[in-house]
Amino acid sequence: MDLELMASSFPKLLNATLVTLKLLSLSLIFGLILGLFFAILRLNKNIFLNRFSYFYSYIFRGTPLLVQIFIIYFGLGQIEFLRSSFLWIILKEPYWCAIIAFSLNTGAYTSEILRSAFETINKGFIEAGDSLGISKKIIFYKIQIPIAIRQSLPAYGNEIILMLKGTSLASTVTLMDLTGVAKYIISTTFKPIEVFIVAGGIYLFMTFIIHNFIRYLEKKYSY
């Protein structure tokens, strides 16, 4: 056990954790917006919109995240008009490609979580709102959305942890996140176990925090 290496790699890995956290928070924000949007489309009665949302979540949940990142990072650069458009400013950066891939991926899972939450809302809540003469819009924003968010908290907590692990794939497109730096240190020192303990410990600490934060929210908003 090389304690010196563990101590010296800790600040480097902690620095890289910032990249991981940035990737995670941005993709979760975009993913939540996408997820909510597609969950609402999925509940729509229009068959075309409904199917579109279904295929979106089916494709992103049925393929590995690695393929999705590679298509966006390596594949999209091949399209001529994308290269000449303003989008290229974003798409040439591995950082934004990773965020786009993560957001689309977590958006697909989030939309499924929210959809099932919307579908299991007790009809009585909506009927109560109706009989009180509240308009459909306000019922949706003030009754359905808050209840759905509360009901999907446990599943969404799992999704956050899965996404935290997913951000490690950013290291495959040259980003130096926690896993990227860990791999770099392993391949230069050939001490995989020590680096694994430190990097794994940081990841476990983050999952621990997320897990307990979600638990706290569940308790706070229980009814």
Place this chain on the structure above:
Amino acid sequence: MDLLAFGNTGWGDELFFATLMTIAVSITAMIIGFCFALIFTPLKLSKNKFLNFIGNSYTTIIRGVPELLVIYLLFFGGSGAVMYVASIFGYNKYIEINAFLTGSFAIGIISGAYSTEVFRGAIQSIDKGQFEASKVLGLKKPVHFFKVIMPQMLRLAVPNLSNVWQITLKDTSLISVTGLVEIMRQSYIAAGSTRDPLFFYSFAAVLYLLLTFLSMKLINKLEIKYRRGY
């Protein structure tokens, strides 16, 4: 379409064999995962605090650490560990471990953690009366486990195991970083030599979709079989 031709002119046959490799790795990993689950599920359910701690550490660590990190650990540390064990027995030459075995083992450890959770949940949701009844009847431990608990557990576990299978199938894409030629690695090679990454990675996505779709169909049949009698 020329790109997908079989033989020396296209990548069809290479991708076909790569798909078979992905399936082989997934199945091997799933079986290794079951072996891990068979060891760790009893530990997690045990009343002994120490054994319980070991079982819980396994599932917590593996499910809380990125798959890629576990793969790097085994990829860089695997041959070192084997060589260390071999040196105890007096064998000091360099040992290189097969990429297939390292990969399947890495994915197997991950899939095992998920399977353990599934089995634990399934056993815990079996009605307590079943345990008590077989105790009262004086059934021996193996009979109790294989004839009473196992059939009921499998029925409850099959839907969740299908999720584990999907996760395992998708996780195999990650072992492409170790150089094993499965779908992802083959697409990477093809994309590099034809300079057509968009086509090959999209095709890889289609292959994965096909695999998940077909296995879903198969598992649904299994589920119907196991749901009989309810």
